[in-house]
Amino acid sequence: MTARLLHATLFLFAALLAGCATSQAPSAPAALPTYADAEPLGAAMEGWVYPYPVETLQFEQEGRLLRMAYMDVKPAKPNGKTVVLLHGKNFGAEYWENTLRSLSAQGYRVIAPDQIGFGRSSKPEMRYTFPMLVDNTVRLLDHLKVDRVAIVANSMGGMLGVHFARSHPQRVSALVLENPLGLEDYVSSIPPQQTANLVKLEMAQTTTSYRSFIKSYFKDNYRPEFERFVEQFARVQQSSEYPRFAHVSALTYQMIYDGPTYNELPKLTVPTLLVIGQLDRTVFGRRFAPPEVVKPLGNFPQLGKAAQKRIPGARLVEFDNVGHVPHLEAPERFHAAVLEFLADKR
Numbered sequence: 001m002t003a004r005l006l007h008a009t010l011f012l013f014a015a016l017l018a019g020c021a022t023s024q025a026p027s028a029p030a031a032l033p034t035y036a037d038a039e040p041l042g043a044a045m046e047g048w049v050y051p052y053p054v055e056t057l058q059f060e061q062e063g064r065l066l067r068m069a070y071m072d073v074k075p076a077k078p079n080g081k082t083v084v085l086l087h088g089k090n091f092g093a094e095y096w097e098n099t100l101r102s103l104s105a106q107g108y109r110v111i112a113p114d115q116i117g118f119g120r121s122s123k124p125e126m127r128y129t130f131p132m133l134v135d136n137t138v139r140l141l142d143h144l145k146v147d148r149v150a151i152v153a154n155s156m157g158g159m160l161g162v163h164f165a166r167s168h169p170q171r172v173s174a175l176v177l178e179n180p181l182g183l184e185d186y187v188s189s190i191p192p193q194q195t196a197n198l199v200k201l202e203m204a205q206t207t208t209s210y211r212s213f214i215k216s217y218f219k220d221n222y223r224p225e226f227e228r229f230v231e232q233f234a235r236v237q238q239s240s241e242y243p244r245f246a247h248v249s250a251l252t253y254q255m256i257y258d259g260p261t262y263n264e265l266p267k268l269t270v271p272t273l274l275v276i277g278q279l280d281r282t283v284f285g286r287r288f289a290p291p292e293v294v295k296p297l298g299n300f301p302q303l304g305k306a307a308q309k310r311i312p313g314a315r316l317v318e319f320d321n322v323g324h325v326p327h328l329e330a331p332e333r334f335h336a337a338v339l340e341f342l343a344d345k346r
């Protein structure tokens with residue numbers, strides 16, 4: 001049993017025990033874990049379990065020697081196609097476990113990188129931009145001698161996918177945008193923030209506040225196995241390297257703010273599928289604008305339909321009762337839609 005599965009099992013078992021209390025008196029809710037006694041994780045999360053072997057590509061960028069971590073899952077019966085998975089801001093490549101397994105089972109070679117600044121990759125304190133992340137992804141594909149790929153991208157990764165497809169359309173056979181950020185013009189609604197203020201907010205996070213934040217992605221679909229994302233954060237926060245981790249998180253927030261994709265959508269020339277969980281109300285920078293400004297934002301049912309009209313030839317698949325991360329909340333439906341879309345793309 002993996003450490004991740006063991007943790008989820010213990011979490012569920014504790015909840016079941018709480019439910020089995022005697023009927024003579026109502027029992028108190030099971031206490032949620034704080035991970036106060038857990039082993040700390042460094043900024044590069046050494047020791048965190050990934051579902052497949054992790055390899056690294058080392059290169060120099062702006063005078064720094066960096067390591068880009070990635071999983072490269074080769075199928076037993078190759079179909080000659082490769083898919084690249086692009087993660088969101090608050091996740092690393094390991095949250096693609098089910099997608100890696102499902103696509104490779106159908107013959108796809110699947111590459112899931114941790115972008116620089118995320119997951120097991122280096123986290124330099126530098127200015128982050130989407131063009132930089134695009135260049136790093138191209139560097140990885142060149143290293144692996146992969147020329148043409150389909151891209152499946154969630155949340156912030158969707159913005160990276162749009163930037164990649166705009167700058168390298170000849171290398172993209174298809175683009176799947178899973179509840180991507182950047183479907184609306186947030187720059188005109190959300191005021192810019194000083195990086196120092198963002199760092200203070202990151203440093204003030206607690207396990208409880210971060211759990212609430214993660215739960216907001218999943219709405220009513222939060223399950224015991226998703227607790228691992230809270231555990232990961234809590235253990236990194238206990239590390240002496242957390243101040244650097246928090247600073248890099250603030251810097252990648254600035255990257256999202258500085259690299260909007262709303263006006264790039266009509267310029268996409270690659271086959272595009274929008275996969276939109278209908279419960280999603282994610283608003284980038286929600287806390288930095290008044291409630292009356294935020295209220296009309298983040299309506300993904302509307303945003304998906306509007307984006308389909310703005311992206312030439314785009315297809316739209318809508319998932320009822322699903323939030324921001326359909327590949328975790330409704331994996332069977334998500335993978336069926338993606339596989340159907342990719343079937344004739346070369």
